[in-house]
Each structure stands twice: as structure tokens, then as C-alpha cells.
Amino acid sequence: MEHRRRTLPEITELSELAQQQQKVHSALVTAQTEVSDIAREQDKLEGDIDQVRQRMGRDQQRLDAGSVSSAKELESLQHEIGSLSKRQRDLEDVELEVMERLEVAEGQASALATEQERLTAVVEDAARRRSDALAAIDRDAEYAQQQRATVVPHVSDELLALYDKLRAQLGGVAVVAIKQRRCDGCRLDLSATDVGRVRAAEEDEILRCEECRRIQVRTEESGL
Numbered sequence: 001m002e003h004r005r006r007t008l009p010e011i012t013e014l015s016e017l018a019q020q021q022q023k024v025h026s027a028l029v030t031a032q033t034e035v036s037d038i039a040r041e042q043d044k045l046e047g048d049i050d051q052v053r054q055r056m057g058r059d060q061q062r063l064d065a066g067s068v069s070s071a072k073e074l075e076s077l078q079h080e081i082g083s084l085s086k087r088q089r090d091l092e093d094v095e096l097e098v099m100e101r102l103e104v105a106e107g108q109a110s111a112l113a114t115e116q117e118r119l120t121a122v123v124e125d126a127a128r129r130r131s132d133a134l135a136a137i138d139r140d141a142e143y144a145q146q147q148r149a150t151v152v153p154h155v156s157d158e159l160l161a162l163y164d165k166l167r168a169q170l171g172g173v174a175v176v177a178i179k180q181r182r183c184d185g186c187r188l189d190l191s192a193t194d195v196g197r198v199r200a201a202e203e204d205e206i207l208r209c210e211e212c213r214r215i216q217v218r219t220e221e222s223g224l
């Protein structure tokens with residue numbers, strides 16, 4: 001049960017998911033930064049375009065009011081309006097390109113935000129499965145503890161000490177059955193000598209496997 005607790009598949013799953021979340025989060029931050037950089041670029045362009053429009057408006061007003069009488073001044077004013085108009089078109093072309101880039105960046109940020117939400121849901125699901133599995137193991141462990149408590153009073157201190165020592169040394173399994181003349185712990189066949197020794201042993205004698213040292217129990221399936 002300790003082993004099951006430590007090796008739940010959800011533990012690996014959650015650790016991989018955490019890595020994915022980290023990647024998506026950092027990509028999202030990058031995408032969001034790009035969106036705000038491009039939006040700032042667009043704001044600045046709009047400000048520039050606005051200034052050009054205002055200046056053109058003022059020039060046009062002066063022209064319409066007929067207050068400019070000198071031919072040279074008139075020509076210079078018309079020339080300026082022409083340049084401003086070209087400047088406005090150029091800036092608007094740049095703005096269009098910036099808006100397209102903004103759309104792409106916003107699309108990326110939005111896809112990453114959706115992926116982040118999806119991962120959050122997957123993580124919640126895996127965490128729920130992990131805690132359900134741990135609760136089931138806890139119930140099994142409690143049951144095993146109860147079972148053990150009913151048996152322990154009938155076992156000598158010496159045998160119990162041997163059992164606990166072997167359990168610690170041999171991956172948690174200290175007692176195995178002999179099945180068809182084979183040790184159920186190390187899966188090795190008993191030698192002819194072993195069979196003779198086991199057969200000759202008293203019913204309550206503690207038998208040990210010659211190979212894996214586990215305590216062996218004789219059953220109807222032992223083939224002896």
C-alpha cells in the first residue's frame with residue numbers, strides 16, 4: 001500500500017501537467033506582452049494621424065477663408081496640404097499593417113488562454129482521481145491494520161520480530177506459500193532436499209526459503 005501510494009500514475013501525470021502549464025503560462029505572458037506592445041504602436045500611429053489631420057484642417061480653413069493673398073504663400077500652403085495628405089495615407093497604410101499584426105497576436109494569446117483553461121480542468125480531474133485513489137488506499141490500509149491486530153496477539157514476539165525484519169528487507173513480503181513445490185516469493189522450485197526437509201518438519205515449525213529467506217507456509221496446493 002505504501003508502494004501504491006508512492007507510485008500512483010496520477011503523481012507522474014500531475015507532474016507532467018505542471019510542466020505543460022508552466023510552458024503555456026510563459027507563452028501566454030509573451031503573447032500578451034506582444035499584444036500590448038502592438039496596441040501601443042497603434043495608439044501612437046493614431047495620435048500621429050490625428051495631428052496630421054488637424055494640421056491639414058487648419059491649412060484648409062486658411063485657404064477657404066481667403067485670408068492668404070500672396071501667391072507665393074498660397075502656393076506654399078497648397079504644397080503643404082499635398083504633403084500632409086500623402087503623409088496621412090502613408091501612416092494609414094502602416095496602421096493597417098499594425099492592425100493585422102495585432103489580430104494575429106490576439107489570436108495567439110486567445111488560443112493560449114483557452115489551452116490554459118483546458119489544462120486547469122485536466123489538472124483538477126487528475127487531482128481528484130489522485131485523492132480518490134489515496135482515500136481507497138487509506139481504507140485498505142485501515143482494514144489491513146485491523147486484520148493484523150486480530151492476528152498479532154497469537155504470534156510470538158520472536159516470530160513477529162523476524163516477520164517485521166524480513167518485510168523490511170524483502171520488499172514488504174515476508175511470508176509466502178509453497179505452491180506446487182515452488183516458493184511463491186522467489187518463484188524457485190524446491191530441491192529434493194528441500195521437499196524432504198519440509199515434509200519432515202513439524203506442523204508448527206517455522207520454515208524458511210533457502211533462496212529468498214522468506215517464511216514459507218504449507219497449504220493444500222503445496223504439492224507435498
Ligand SMILES: [Zn+2]
Pocket residue numbers: 183184185186187188209210211212213214
Ligand atoms: Zn523463496
